[in-house]
Structures are given as C-alpha cells and as structure tokens.
Amino acid sequence: MQVVPIDIGHVGEAADVLAQVMHDDPVGSFLIPDPIERLDHGRRHYRWLIERALDEGRVDALGNPVVAVAVWLRRPALEGPAPARSHTTVAASPPLPPEALERLDRLAEVMRLLRRASRPDEHVYLDTLGTLPGWRRQGLATRLLAAGHAWADRLKLPRALDTETDENVGFYRRRGYRVIASANVPGSELRITAMRYIGQTGEGRLPDGLCHSAAGRWSRGQHPRRGP
Numbered sequence: 001m002q003v004v005p006i007d008i009g010h011v012g013e014a015a016d017v018l019a020q021v022m023h024d025d026p027v028g029s030f031l032i033p034d035p036i037e038r039l040d041h042g043r044r045h046y047r048w049l050i051e052r053a054l055d056e057g058r059v060d061a062l063g064n065p066v067v068a069v070a071v072w073l074r075r076p077a078l079e080g081p082a083p084a085r086s087h088t089t090v091a092a093s094p095p096l097p098p099e100a101l102e103r104l105d106r107l108a109e110v111m112r113l114l115r116r117a118s119r120p121d122e123h124v125y126l127d128t129l130g131t132l133p134g135w136r137r138q139g140l141a142t143r144l145l146a147a148g149h150a151w152a153d154r155l156k157l158p159r160a161l162d163t164e165t166d167e168n169v170g171f172y173r174r175r176g177y178r179v180i181a182s183a184n185v186p187g188s189e190l191r192i193t194a195m196r197y198i199g200q201t202g203e204g205r206l207p208d209g210l211c212h213s214a215a216g217r218w219s220r221g222q223h224p225r226r227g228p
C-alpha cells in the first residue's frame with residue numbers, strides 16, 4: 001500500500017472515511033451532539049475540507065478503497081500578505097445547525113487565541129488524520145505523517161496541529177511534536193492542545209518567543225497557556 005495524493009475523483013470516498021473516523025471526535029461531538037446529524041454534517045464538512053486542501057494544501061490517502069487519510073493546509077503568517085490562490089473556487093463551509101452556532105463561536109475564539117499563542121508564523125497545519133478502525137496499529141497514520149513532513153520539508157515550513165485527547169497528544173509526542181499551548185472551551189469539557197513539530201532531535205526550531213512545555217501539561221484555564 002502506497003501513500004498517494006488524493007485527486008478530485010476520490011474526494012467523496014476520502015470524505016466518507018474521515019466522517020466515519022472522526023465521528024466520535026470531541027470537537028464534532030461538542031458542536032453536533034446528535035450522532036446521526038453529526039455523521040451527515042461530517043460527510044459534507046470533510047468533502048468541503050478536502051476540496052479546500054486540494055486548493056491550498058495537500059491530501060494523502062492509503063488504500064484502494066481508501067482506509068486512511070491525512071489533510072494538511074498551508075497557512076500564512078498572521079501578520080503578512082494573504083497567499084496567492086489558484087483559480088479553483090472553494091465554496092463556503094457547510095452551515096452548522098442553528099443551535100450549534102453559539103458553541104462554534106466559543107470554539108472559534110479559543111482557536112484564534114491558540115493560533116496566536118502557538119503558530120503566528122507561516123506553517124503547514126495537520127487539520128485531520130484518521131485511519132478506519134479495522135486498519136489501525138499497522139503504521140498507516142505514521143506513514144501519512146511522514147509524507148506530510150516530507151512535503152513540509154520541501155516547502156521549508158514548520159508543522160503544527162491541534163488535538164483534543166491525551167491519547168492523541170501522546171501519539172504526536174512520540175512522533176516529534178511538543179505541546180505549545182492548551183485551553184478549555186468555556187462552559188464545556190472540551191480542551192484543545194496546540195502542538196508543533198520539533199523532531200526527535202529538536203531539529204525543528206521554534207520561532208522566537210515560543211517555547212514548548214517540557215512536561216506537556218494541560219491548561220484547564222479559559223485562556224491558552226504557553227509552555228514554560
């Protein structure tokens with residue numbers, strides 16, 4: 001099985017895989033508690049995300065049919081010119097149910113704070129990584145990560161991500177990422193941890209003013225806390 005970049009013909013298939021894989025994801029469950037509505041919205045959301053990433057990032061998959069997918073976005077520095085776009089028109093994201101909009105506002109505010117605290121510079125962002133349950137623990141996600149890292153190396157850009165569970169923080173730590181900041185979404189149990197890749201030997205330098213938490217501790221506060 002080889003890592004292949006997704007083409008437009010496989011967008012729907014890859015989106016269905018991610019909607020299944022991410023069905024119990026804490027962010028999705030926070031935004032849309034109803035599981036049937038969440039699966040339905042997930043299919044539309046991941047189709048939109050993959051189309052966006054084909055325009056401004058990279059989407060890799062493993063398997064035919066697809067069993068594992070990674071979606072990477074290339075993100076500009078917060079201060080600086082907007083990046084040039086291709087001519088592809090990417091539609092607006094699929095609307096959430098009206099009752100989810102207030103929760104989305106709370107989440108979006110935390111994401112803005114975390115971005116400022118942990119990745120204000122131009123970077124490659126791992127938006128979503130998932131392997132179907134029957135295919136886990138065979139090294140597939142690790143191979144998808146390696147393909148994304150090779151792409152980031154070619155672009156000479158740092159890599160960053162957010163994640164929401166202790167298990168996933170551990171998964172990424174073992175693959176060279178470090179916790180930079182974390183924050184709870186107010187009025188919820190949801191906590192988001194921002195991580196950046198520094199490599200197993202620390203070769204991925206952090207920009208001035210950022211440092212990682214040696215203990216990888218979590219902040220339970222409302223505002224993101226940087227590592228010491």
Ligand SMILES: CC(C)(COP(=O)(O)OP(=O)(O)OC[C@H]1O[C@@H](n2cnc3c(N)ncnc32)[C@H](O)[C@@H]1OP(=O)(O)O)[C@@H](O)C(=O)NCCC(=O)NCCS
Nearest residue numbers: 021128129130131136137138139140141142143168171174
């Ligand atoms: C997190 C996730 C992507 C990992 O996918 P995966 O394909 O199972 O990942 P890997 O197989 O590369 O690694 C998983 C574990 O299996 C182990 N493993 C790899 N090959 C193995 C093999 N042949 N036999 C046994 N174990 C193996 C790895 O060592 C790793 O454990 P470690 O982290 O302790 O080293 C997957 O569990 C998932 O999709 N979860 C739900 C979605 C999610 O949370 N995504 C991440 C946030 S966006």
